[in-house]
Amino acid sequence: MTQPVINTKYNFINKIKYLDNGGGGICIILFYTKMEKNIMTSLNNTSLTNNNNGIDTTSHYNIEHTVNEYKNKWNLYESFRCILVEYINKLLDQVIKENKVKLDKNAIEIKSRTKTIDSFKGKISRDDKKSKYKNPLDEITDLVGVKILLTSLKDENILYELLKIELKDNIDWENSIDKTQDIKKERKFGYLGRHLVISYDDKMLKLIENSDKYDSKDFTNFKAEIQIKTLLQHVWAEVEHKARYKAGEELDDDKKRYFDRLAALIEVADDLFKDLVEETEKINKKSRKRIDKEQDEINEQDDMQKEPKIFISSKNIAFYLANEKVKEKFKKLNKENILYVLYDEEPSLISMNFIELLKIINIQYTKDLNTLFNDENKKILYAYAQEILSIDGSPSRLPKLSIMQILAYAKANQEQKEKIKEKKLIFERTCRIIDKLIKGENNE
Incomplete structure (x- = not known):
């Protein structure tokens, strides 16, 4: 009997020659032929292989094709980021000037980014995302991301409510997150930021300068995630993300408890800072009133002494x-x-x-x-x-x-x-x- 020939691609016996003329030889040949057919059928049908075009059949989309599509549109997403940041800045200037909200613009920090092509590819290549998305460009909501960092919980609430009103017709509530409510319901400590997923609207162009250089049709169905958080929440989110989730290990109960204690301290610090801001506002209001009275020469001789x-x-x-x-x-x-x-x-x-x-x-x-x-x-x-x-x-x-x-x-x-x-x-x-x-x- 000759030695079997091994196919290295599939790692199974591809062909068998058996020179014995006995009936056993025929049975052996039939056995391996049937096994070969079963293995081939199994390999062709399984979800663990690529088809002849190199498409990953474990996902609903062609990863390389989707990445190239994003690469071709990346400049448009970057333009959308610029529009959104300028829109938020102009909106803040307008409402502060009109005294609609009490916010210190100098104390607000706005950060933004357009997801890089490598980051996009990494995300849509993950196993959990391949089974989740059908069309990543339409379904991923943070290709454009904006973070608005504020000094106090009071300012965070003011800005969150402002954006809810101004963008009420453009908010994707299904994908928006209010961690404040989630954490309170679960009676836990943790990240309390708020995320609003919003879609492009032509009114954004109306508020910014040099809007004529953009074509609103380019941004149809574009979405962005706006994160509203205090500086302390931002620091906690960065620490937790890098130390807790990026580490790639399952935390034991003691480590989880450490994280919960740190989260509690952050939340207490945010609350204390909110109290400090409110108390300072009360003191400032009293001081302003007193200074105005000082300049009133009529009261200077009597009330000023008291x-x-x-x-x-x-x-x-x-x-x-x-x-x-x-x-x-x-x-x-x-x-x-x-x-x-x-x-x-x-x-x-x-x-x-x-x-x-x-x-x-x-x-x-x-x-x-x-x-x-x-x-x-x-x-x-x-x-x-x-x-x-x-x-x-x-x-x-x-x-x-x-x-x-x-x-x-x-x-x-x-x-x-x-x-x-x-x-x-x-x-x-x-x-x-x-x-x-x-x-x-x-x-x-």
């Missing part, structure tokens, strides 16, 4: 500068063709250097800021502006904080002036000019 003074701080100075009567003080400092005060513009930042400057000249309370506007200081301010005009050939246009710096330095005694210059709390040229002007007056 209430505590307001300490200077960046926030309280901002309240002071925003007061209408204080604005009027700055407005009166205008001197045509010499000095123009930007009395109606509010500073974006009041630095610690400015606070330190005021403390050096013994200004501790917002009420004491009014002492800067005495006649002697005004005289030096106008002389300074005249000197700048002779040097630069144009009148000074100064914001309120710059005016206050000049008035504060003019008020300082010699020892205080030296400390201010040593700490470089005011522009060196400003100090030099004022010193020269005061010296000139003293010589006279």
Whole structure:
């Protein structure tokens, strides 16, 4: 009998020759022939092989074809990402300006990404996804992703409700997630972020600039996932994702308990920060009201004695500068063709250097800021502006904080002036000019 020939592709006996003329030989040949046929049939029908075109028959789609389709459309998805981010930014600017919501735009961070081609391929190649999706490009909801990070739970709730209203006709609720409700129902601790899956809408183009460079037809049926979360939730989600799920191991009960304890701490911290924000808002409201009252000269002699003074701080100075009567003080400092005060513009930042400057000249309370506007200081301010005009050939246009710096330095005694210059709390040229002007007056 010759040795069987082994087919390496299928790893079974492909052909048998048996030279014995006995009936047993025929039976053996028939046996292997039938086995070969059964194996071939089994291999052709099983879901564990590829067909002759190289298509993975365990999925509903051709992976390579789908990846190429996404690759060809990737620039459109990237354009959709840009549109969505700009739309959210413009929407926030609009509602904040119209006082529809109380949010600090500077405290909001927006991150975004379009899923890379490699990431897309990896996702649709996973066994659980191959059996789930029929058309990945239509069914995957986070090809475009936006994360909106906020400082407090209160801000998160405000923004979540805002987007629910603005995008109510475009939300895919079946795929949107509110982990806050899920966790509470299960009486557990964990990630509390909220995800909204939204579809493209033409109104997005109407709100952004340079919208004419886009064709709305390109984005039909495009979806994106918007994640709204606090910074602490974002940190927790990143840690949990990388340490708990990316590790690829089944966690034992002790490790799971550690994660639950960490999640509880994060949630408590978020709640405490929310309380801190709310308490700060109450204090700020009270301070603003008190500062407004300080500027009311009618009440100054009676009621002002009974209430505590307001300490200077960046926030309280901002309240002071925003007061209408204080604005009027700055407005009166205008001197045509010499000095123009930007009395109606509010500073974006009041630095610690400015606070330190005021403390050096013994200004501790917002009420004491009014002492800067005495006649002697005004005289030096106008002389300074005249000197700048002779040097630069144009009148000074100064914001309120710059005016206050000049008035504060003019008020300082010699020892205080030296400390201010040593700490470089005011522009060196400003100090030099004022010193020269005061010296000139003293010589006279």
